Amino acid sequence: MPEFEPDPRAEKLREDHGFDIISREALSLLIDCAVAAAPERILEIGTSVGYSALCLAAATGARVDTIERDADKLAKARELWRECGEDDKITGFCGDALELVPQLVRAHRYDFVFLDAAKSKYGVLVDEIYDFIDTGTKIFADDVNYFGLVKGNALPPHKHRTIVVNMRKFLAKATDPKLFDTQLFDMANGVAICTKI
Numbered sequence: 566m567p568e569f570e571p572d573p574r575a576e577k578l579r580e581d582h583g584f585d586i587i588s589r590e591a592l593s594l595l596i597d598c599a600v601a602a603a604p605e606r607i608l609e610i611g612t613s614v615g616y617s618a619l620c621l622a623a624a625t626g627a628r629v630d631t632i633e634r635d636a637d638k639l640a641k642a643r644e645l646w647r648e649c650g651e652d653d654k655i656t657g658f659c660g661d662a663l664e665l666v667p668q669l670v671r672a673h674r675y676d677f678v679f680l681d682a683a684k685s686k687y688g689v690l691v692d693e694i695y696d697f698i699d700t701g702t703k704i705f706a707d708d709v710n711y712f713g714l715v716k717g718n719a720l721p722p723h724k725h726r727t728i729v730v731n732m733r734k735f736l737a738k739a740t741d742p743k744l745f746d747t748q749l750f751d752m753a754n755g756v757a758i759c760t761k762i
């Protein structure tokens with residue numbers, strides 16, 4: 566498979582928003598995984614300034630519905646999608662993923678999901694999504710190691726405790742063989758690719 570090259574206009578956003586954008590290593594895995602899944606409609610949770618949604622739409626040709634609670638970031642994302650000519654394929658929804666996900670999964674059939682926001686809520690979001698996706702559908706979850714704090718059982722620093730404890734609960738669910746066939750990747754901040762059983 567030829568290496569996917571993000572649009573240079575998207576790549577430029579890394580200068581200002583790099584901390585918020587998927588790492589190049591995880592992006593490469595995301596794009597390979599999404600292209601292999603050949604989805605028709607992707608749900609992305611966590612748009613930021615629209616980088617990964619743009620890459621997903623450009624690489625797969627799928628429709629992408631993406632959720633972001635920060636209206637300023639979503640405005641930048643819409644500008645990027647327009648500039649790059651992908652705005653007819655991508656819809657940005659402004660609001661809290663916890664409110665929007667239950668509505669969107671009831672309204673559309675998603676055949677690929679990218680989880681990249683509300684890190685302490687991955688488990689809750691997966692519960693909302695699970696019954697509305699088909700067997701074989703992949704959920705790609707980024708940052709599941711959360712700066713190396715998730716592995717093991719050590720009590721994390723207080724300010725990260727909720728995210729780390731909840732991420733451990735999500736990983737317990739993601740690796741439950743009755744629910745998912747899951748591959749864990751020790752790259753960037755950790756990736757889980759969960760295929761619904």
Ligand SMILES: C[S@@+](CC[C@H](N)C(=O)[O-])C[C@H]1O[C@@H](n2cnc3c(N)ncnc32)[C@H](O)[C@@H]1O
Pocket residue numbers: 585586587610611612613614615616617618632633634635638660661662663681682683684
């Ligand atoms: C890591 S960034 C997404 C990066 C993007 N997927 C990319 O790689 O280009 C996570 C984004 O999720 C948003 N976010 C966090 N919690 C959220 C929530 N509960 N609902 C909607 N958006 C949320 C943040 O504002 C942030 O912009």
